[in-house]
Amino acid sequence: MAGEARDIKLRIDNVKKVFDGRGGEMVALNGVSMDILDNEFICVVGPSGCGKSTLLNIIAGLSEPTSGAVYCNGKEVQGTGTERGVVFQQYALFPWLTVRKNVMFALEMRGVKGKEAQEEAMTYLKMVDLEKFADHYPKELSGGMKQRVAIARAYAAKPEVLLMDEPFGALDAQTRTQLQTELIATWEKEKKTCFFITHDVDEAILLAQRVVIMSARPGRIKEIVPIDIPHPRNQETKMTPRFMELKNHIWGQVYQEYLEVRK
């Protein structure tokens, strides 16, 4: 891997987003630019309302920037595309479909049909260790299991970029830790470009190769911190001195922004 030139997967070019609200214009993002490399894991942290989710929606093509643009593989993003998959905080599983059929939805959208889709769905469910629950409905699963199904479904669409909007935000601490560990392991096995939003600094450092700290309204990139902790990483990584050091630094920066918001 060393010395290998990595291509730019995503280019965020001077993105600005303005919302027209009741109280006049609200600038959610202003002059956000960064390049994300192929197979890179990026985590974005920042106070609520800093425009993290807005940025993710723009990259996903679910929302348009007021000015500026996002490029994926050098092509300007216009609308959604299957090369960019999304995992939502609220799981967004189709409640009327079984777990297997939820995953099959993604497969069918890319043209895999019938028996083939059924079998392929099982391989994705094995990946998240839920093959036993293939025929259950989402309502029968816990939050953590639902999110694993959502991750399996996102993978089944074979995206080149995985956009995750606080995917573990609604889970309890234990489940959260477990899913973090699973996610690193999966990423270490099958590298993918990931853009992961969180407000948990520990989570960001554990997962990311670079952590992007965003400033309060209007959202800008305040600092990009490279995480030089070698892989494989696991929960014990959180005890290492380097982790603590990075955590102190990032937390300090984020905390300043929290204070900024409260003013």
Place this chain on the structure above:
Amino acid sequence: MKKKQSSLVDRVPNWMWLLLSFLAAMLLWYILSIIPKTSRAFPNQFVVLSSIATMIQRGVLHTDIGSSLISAGAGYAFGFIIALPVAILMAWYRPVKYIIEPWIQFIRNIPPLAYVPLIVIAAGVGRRPQIIVITIATFLIMCVTIYQGVVNVDETLIKAARVLGANDKDIFARVIAPATLPFILTAVRLGASVALTTLIAAESTGASAGLGMRIRSLNSNFETAPMLLYIIIIGIIGITVEKIIKTLERRLTGWQEKREI
């Protein structure tokens, strides 16, 4: 949730409660039939049951039931066929909603009996005005309910489908339709009930047969036993239809997190 001890109320099975409820109703009915003041309005069970024979002899029982079922069924079907697209249009195009919704809210509060004469003047007597009245009444309730369903489709599910590569057609058929289904079935259930409750008004249009029409005509002769019989028949039809639709709901929308009313 910790229960102190399983109480008697919990230990009695549901069917037993239903039976008790039925027996209590029968008892109440019987009491009403012996109190002098109410006995004229509520003849006892045997008198009412024997009026079945009277009505069959007169040759009206099955034509009345048949006629009412045709009117209610046809009006209800038209109501649904119109309500479904109108509700979807209202949910998708706001101008349509802004124009039509106030009409619906306005007409909904007017008892159908009030506008029946206008419909008779416009559409004449016979089957047609009956169907029109029931169509209007069922359309109103079903349109409002289905509209709520289409509007309440979770935006995130549409986004999730879109990022997985779904086009507009996929989103309609594979997300919006199934997500709205529970509301459509609720609409179907409420519509059926409205179709029956509107029957009397619908059949006051100079109908020649029908459960509602017959009740009014029996009223002029004070024939309370067959009246009560007809009222009970309407009730039985109502509860049967509701049970059928509820079974359908359980079958088709058992995936729901919580059940609604």
